[in-house]
Amino acid sequence: MSEPPASDLTARARLRMAALRLFAERGFEATSTRAIAAEADVSHALLRHHFGSKDGLRRAVDDDALSAFDRILAEFDAPATRQGLLATFGTVTARLFGADELRRNYLRRSLLEGGAASGELFTRLLNGTRARLAMLSEGGDVETGAIPDSEAESDRLWEPYQVLFLMLGPMLLEPVMRHTLADPVFAPEALHDRSAANQRLLTRGLRAAPGDTREP
Template structure:
């Protein structure tokens, strides 16, 4: 039976403690919510002393900020991975694959984002705002040049892209029951990502 992180033989050293605390915070915040989770519970889950948590993050809010940075930092890593796969930079295929990697490969990241957005506090608005800004940057990059849509469409474009991505994430438990399988299984995710790219390029009722 695997040992819990809090057992002595699996305690991280001081250099590893920060990452262990971020991972434990992300996991417990996703399971219980931010308000219901204490810093002592996070330290125990991470297998480190409570003093080390205070040393690295000062407070629970500081740890939450670090968790958010860790989760949202996945965007840059995802785009790097998409380019490593040979996808051309600045294309819709690259953006679609990066989104699939960002939200599809890590169940814990999906659970954390879902919990924050469903809790609906000021943190939800801040996190969603950052996601919108990230989507806006990518949309502006992809729509640069002649033939760009009018301003009223560009205003909504980042939200529409996020709706396509976050919809399955927020509905994941029910979607799994309706589909009869994991909606984030690699083959399902690839199929949905390709369909989303076609939808964004042509529109739902546009010419085929």
């Protein structure tokens, strides 16, 4: 996701982008509001005017990152099966992260820092994913198959978490995965291969025979 030149941004937007960069690079606690103001080339007083505090600025950065998430999730329709639905979430969001290294790095650092703010960010991601799944299920008449009610209830509980596992797993593990792969984790070819593998895993299960395209 490309950003407009800093000269085209308002002071508020420059502050938000500067905070995004510095929080991603240094972490929230290690970044001062004065460093953010200097990075954005605005006065410290203007930062306090727009955001009130560093916590207010963090909330604005989270809103920006989650808005990017929401936009990409809104761009696809429900596949015919639950497995296809989960795999499509993984594919679409992998492409988002692949094109947006800055927000990818911010989300990774923010989620791994722990604490109340990290928990709040994850809860917002979970609730947004849960709402999108419900909307797609209602609008797309996604097939669930003949499964007992108790299993269906368990699936509904865990589906948004499974989606987030697919979406966030490669992003959170990127720093260590890069040592085991020939290509960068979010390189186009790696994204393509990983998305295809996710589709096969979710529709055929582990250890499927070559050429087996049967639904589980």
